[in-house]
Amino acid sequence: MPAYEPWTEVRGTEIIAAHADQEGATLPILHALQETFGYVAPEAVPLVAARLNLSRAEVHGIVTFYHEFRRHPPGRHVLRLCRAEACQSVGAEALGVHICERLGIDWHGTSADGNVTLEPVYCLGLCATGPAALLDGKPLGRLDADRLDAALERAPLERTFLERTR
Amino acid sequence: MTRIFVPRDAAALALGSDEVAVALAPHATIVRTGSRGLFWLEPMIEVETPAGRIAYGPVEASDIPGLLAAGLLDGAAHPKRLGPPEQIPFLARQTRLTFARCGVVDPLSLEDYRAHGGIKGLERAIEVGPVGILDEVTRSGLRGRGGAGFPTGIKWKTTADAASDRKYIVCNADEGDSGTYADRMLMEGDPFVLIEGMAINGIAVGATKGYVYTRSEYPHAVAAFDAALAVARAAGVLGSSVLGSRYTFDIEQRVGAGAYICGEETSLLESLEGRRGQVRAKPPLPAHKGLFQRPTVVNNLITLASIPVIMSEGAQAYHDFGMGRSRGTMPIQLAGNLRFAGLFEAGFGVTLGELVNDIGGGTRSGRPVRAVQVGGPLGAYFPPALFDTQFDYEAFAARGGLMGHGGVVVFDETVDLAKQARFAMEFAAIESCGKCTPCRIGSVRGQEVMDKIIAGQAVEANITLLRDLCETMKFGSLCALGGFIPLPVLSALTHFPEDFLPPVHRAAA
Ligand SMILES: Cc1cc2nc3c(=O)[nH]c(=O)nc-3n(C[C@H](O)[C@H](O)[C@H](O)COP(=O)(O)O)c2cc1C
Ligand code: SF4
Ligand code: FES
Numbered sequence: 001m002p003a004y005e006p007w008t009e010v011r012g013t014e015i016i017a018a019h020a021d022q023e024g025a026t027l028p029i030l031h032a033l034q035e036t037f038g039y040v041a042p043e044a045v046p047l048v049a050a051r052l053n054l055s056r057a058e059v060h061g062i063v064t065f066y067h068e069f070r071r072h073p074p075g076r077h078v079l080r081l082c083r084a085e086a087c088q089s090v091g092a093e094a095l096g097v098h099i100c101e102r103l104g105i106d107w108h109g110t111s112a113d114g115n116v117t118l119e120p121v122y123c124l125g126l127c128a129t130g131p132a133a134l135l136d137g138k139p140l141g142r143l144d145a146d147r148l149d150a151a152l153e154r155a156p157l158e159r160t161f162l163e164r165t166r
Numbered sequence: 167m168t169r170i171f172v173p174r175d176a177a178a179l180a181l182g183s184d185e186v187a188v189a190l191a192p193h194a195t196i197v198r199t200g201s202r203g204l205f206w207l208e209p210m211i212e213v214e215t216p217a218g219r220i221a222y223g224p225v226e227a228s229d230i231p232g233l234l235a236a237g238l239l240d241g242a243a244h245p246k247r248l249g250p251p252e253q254i255p256f257l258a259r260q261t262r263l264t265f266a267r268c269g270v271v272d273p274l275s276l277e278d279y280r281a282h283g284g285i286k287g288l289e290r291a292i293e294v295g296p297v298g299i300l301d302e303v304t305r306s307g308l309r310g311r312g313g314a315g316f317p318t319g320i321k322w323k324t325t326a327d328a329a330s331d332r333k334y335i336v337c338n339a340d341e342g343d344s345g346t347y348a349d350r351m352l353m354e355g356d357p358f359v360l361i362e363g364m365a366i367n368g369i370a371v372g373a374t375k376g377y378v379y380t381r382s383e384y385p386h387a388v389a390a391f392d393a394a395l396a397v398a399r400a401a402g403v404l405g406s407s408v409l410g411s412r413y414t415f416d417i418e419q420r421v422g423a424g425a426y427i428c429g430e431e432t433s434l435l436e437s438l439e440g441r442r443g444q445v446r447a448k449p450p451l452p453a454h455k456g457l458f459q460r461p462t463v464v465n466n467l468i469t470l471a472s473i474p475v476i477m478s479e480g481a482q483a484y485h486d487f488g489m490g491r492s493r494g495t496m497p498i499q500l501a502g503n504l505r506f507a508g509l510f511e512a513g514f515g516v517t518l519g520e521l522v523n524d525i526g527g528g529t530r531s532g533r534p535v536r537a538v539q540v541g542g543p544l545g546a547y548f549p550p551a552l553f554d555t556q557f558d559y560e561a562f563a564a565r566g567g568l569m570g571h572g573g574v575v576v577f578d579e580t581v582d583l584a585k586q587a588r589f590a591m592e593f594a595a596i597e598s599c600g601k602c603t604p605c606r607i608g609s610v611r612g613q614e615v616m617d618k619i620i621a622g623q624a625v626e627a628n629i630t631l632l633r634d635l636c637e638t639m640k641f642g643s644l645c646a647l648g649g650f651i652p653l654p655v656l657s658a659l660t661h662f663p664e665d666f667l668p669p670v671h672r673a674a675a
Contacts, residue, residue: 023458026440027423031382052440065442067596068382068424080383084344085539086575088589089502090530122426122543122593124383125347127575128205128500128507129177137385141180 004038004073011036012044020051026062030069039070074117075110077155080134083120086127091144095131096120098145116152168239170194171212171219173269175201175354176386177347183209185227193234200355202269203509204256212251215241221248256506256525261487263475263495264468265348265511268355274393276401279358285403287477291366292411299370300326303473305481307493312338312429312466313541313570313646315492315559321463324453326371328461335367335376336438336457336464340422340429342381343542345501345573349467351509353380353387356471357394358403361417363470365408366477368415371463376417378467379434382424391419426543426597430645431464433599444599445645466571468497487513492558502575503529512557519553522576533578537662539586541570543593544650546657547583566657568650583662588616590654594647605648608639612655622668629659629666 005011015036019029029048033040040063049059063069081099083092096107103111103118110117126132129141135151138158143151172178172187178201186209187196194213204210210223220241222233229246236244248254262268271278279285291299304319325333337360341349352360364376380388395417398404406414420438422428428437432446435457456462472494476484484494492514498521500507505527510516522528522538529535537547546567548555555565562569577586591612598605612635619628636652643649659666 024420024438024440027420027437030423031421058441062440062442066423066425068422085543085586085589086345086502086573088586089575089577089581121383121424122597123342123344123346124176125341125350125387126177126180127345127347127502127573128504129180129208130502132180134383134385139176139180139386141177 005036007037007041007043009043009047012041012047016044016047016051025052026054026059027066030063030066034069038073042071075114077115077136077152078117078119079152080119080121080124082122082124082126082130082132084123084127086123087130087132090130092131095143095145095148099148102149167193167195169197169214171197171199171214173201173209173211173355174198174386175208175269175351176384177201177205178208178210179386181208181224182226186211186225186230189227189230194239197272199271200268200273200351202251202257203265203351204254204506205508206506207248207254210248210251213238213241217241218250221251221254222246223248256508256510259525260511261495261513262511263479263484263487264359264472265352265356265497265509266475267359268351268509271356273355273357273390274397276358276397276403279356283478284358284362284474285409287474288362288365288403288409290477291369292409292413296326296370296372299366299477302477302481303370306476306484307481307488307491308469308472308476308484309492309559310466311468311472311496311571313568315569318465318469321453321465322367322370324451325373325461325463328454330461332375332458332460333371333373334457334460334462335364335371335373336431336434336452336462337364337376337378337467337470338429338431338434338464339378339380339384339387339467340434341384341467341571342426342429343545343571343573345539345542345575346499346571347501348497348499348509348572350384350387352467352471353384354390357391358398359471359474360391360467361394361398361403363473364417365404365413365415366473367463367465367470369408369413371461373463374414374416376415377438377457378417378419379422379428379438380419381422381428388419388421395419425599426593427599427645427647430647433645434464435462442599444601447644468571489513489515489556489558490560492560496557496569496572498557498572498574500526500574500576503531503578504576505530514556514558516557517553518548518555518557518574519550521557521574522553526574526576529576529578531578531580533580535576536579536581537577537583537586539575539577539654540573541568542573543590544568544646544653545570545573546653547586547661548657549661551661566660567653583658583665584616584620587655587658587666588613588620590651590658591616594651598647602642602644602648604639604642605644605651608635608643608648609651611635612639612651619666625666625668632659
């Protein structure tokens with residue numbers, strides 16, 4: 001799991017400034033904010049607007065247009081489960097029902113213990129090895145309920161593995 | 167030490183190739199590659215022996231001790247030994263032009279790239295100059311692989327002829343269609359071929375800057391391509407003097423943010439400029455007024471990646487493959503419920519039936535094939551009765567479908583086509599850019615109508631309503647999202663009417 005920083009205006013301003021001097025800077029800035037803080041904080045919107053000479057409404061409109069940008073901090077782990085056709089053909093729908101029940105949440109929700117955020121995604125390009133998902137950025141294939149549960153249980157350990165190999 | 171090639175393609179990673187690489191590392195020199203695209207065999211590793219490469223697969227980390235004991239490093243016998251990869255029937259039957267190096271080379275080694283025929287196309291392009299390139303690309307018969315099949319030579323010529331202080335090349339790597347992964351595989355497995363293709367395009371039309379717009383769902387492709395850009399710049403393939411010539415060209419990668427509509431070229435340009443990805447009305451064409459109002463070529467990644475081989479081998483060699491007005495090869499992506507799912511590059515003309523039953527080996531579940539969706543979420547559902555349809559832009563259109571980006575998604579008999587039709591409407595509702603009413607409102611209405619049909623409420627009247635709605639969307643929408651979503655809906659209704667019957671009748675049908 002990527003370790004996110006808590007939102008601060010100082011860091012936010014710094015990140016915005018670092019990406020603002022390029023053509024079409026909005027998406028690169030929003031991506032950088034989300035990478036750092038895990039989401040695009042509402043407090044960031046007026047800062048981005050001011051830096052790029054846009055209205056707040058415009059920036060808000062951009063943030064909400066793109067499904068990728070979160071407006072709330074995610075859980076410790078983010079599971080992006082594919083719901084598109086190729087994964088449907090090998091059982092993605094049942095898998096979605098299973099994981100919602102197991103986590104006690106609906107799509108876009110975060111489990112009560114703050115552990116997992118579940119996000120729908122429409123194709124990861126892993127359509128020959130579905131059902132597919134990205135768990136904290138790690139691709140998973142040929143998932144069934146057992147494999148997915150096991151991956152979620154391993155998720156906190158994966159992090160130490162990743163950090164060790166870094 | 168013996169060299170072993172272990173894929174780092176995201177699909178191979180999804181099946182544990184990193185763990186395999188870690189287990190092998192103490193015993194061999196590991197070279198990470200892209201994937202050959204035989205996904206039922208992934209992770210598929212290849213050992214370099216004096217007799218050539220020997221493949222093993224699917225390999226799990228737990229298999230490694232046994233494989234080593236059996237003599238893996240010498241390419242010895244083992245139940246998972248597949249032999250020389252080129253002789254595996256699925257690969258042997260293909261014509262790999264665009265994907266010739268994918269899964270073979272180290273994606274970040276320019277030496278490997280050159281050793282396997284890379285850079286020759288760019289060298290020749292510099293030699294013959296813009297006019298020569300435009301002539302070659304036009305004669306090759308290449309048409310856009312992003313879906314619309316527009317002749318690439320004509321598109322380039324339009325931009326070349328437009329006068330401007332600046333022009334741009336934009337590579338569409340948004341690859342949003344379910345069932346497609348060719349762009350992703352190349353970015354991870356042979357990124358230099360895209361860089362080379364874009365540089366040739368830049369020289370042809372007089373553009374010095376290129377953008378690659380990659381979807382955010384592909385983090386591994388994004389990282390791989392950025393790494394390749396750095397290598398290409400350091401080696402002078404990109405920069406102020408491309409390969410030491412008088413041409414300047416550089417590329418920057420930008421990442422999308424989970425909006426399917428940003429694959430539509432004008433929406434993509436809006437997004438690149440930093441706005442909501444709302445479709446622009448045409449004209450003006452991007453070729454005249456595209457990115458930042460400048461003349462811009464927008465091409466699909468596979469279109470651009472097909473250019474180097476056309477330039478190095480010549481237009482005629484490429485044109486010799488294919489059928490009718492569809493020339494060259496198409497990287498077809500077999501996906502979904504299929505036994506042998508993977509990348510199959512072949513000359514146009516192969517039939518859907520060959521792909522699904524013969525090459526793909528039928529379903530993974532072992533149940534009969536019931537439906538195949540070709541061309542992504544805007545593509546039609548085909549029943550086995552139409553499996554004689556050939557892979558060709560015109561042939562698919564004649565059957566009420568589209569080839570799209572070449573994705574083939576197979577469903578077995580458990581599929582419910584009424585549910586699939588509902589999903590098409592739901593997807594359109596989620597992904598509509600909101601610019602025009604038929605699509606924005608129609609997709610939401612379509613979902614409601616499908617809910618009623620599925621619940622068995624006034625089915626006949628609602629089917630009439632659904633058809634009307636599809637007419638309105640087809641003819642009233644500004645872009646192909648709203649315009650083509652009727653294809654999956656109506657094809658499901660036409661070819662699988664029994665799935666739309668009220669529940670009580672369905673069992674009897
Ligand atoms: C809703 C929608 C989504 C699209 N998605 C893609 C895509 O992901 N990749 C792509 O290359 N073209 C996509 N297209 C087609 C592009 O608009 C455009 O035709 C293409 O990029 C042109 O390149 P080509 O001539 O090389 O095919 C899409 C079109 C529509 C209407
Ligand atoms: S058809 Fe849909 S996606 Fe296309 S312009 Fe209209 S609202 Fe936007
Ligand atoms: S449809 Fe699920 S990864 Fe492509």
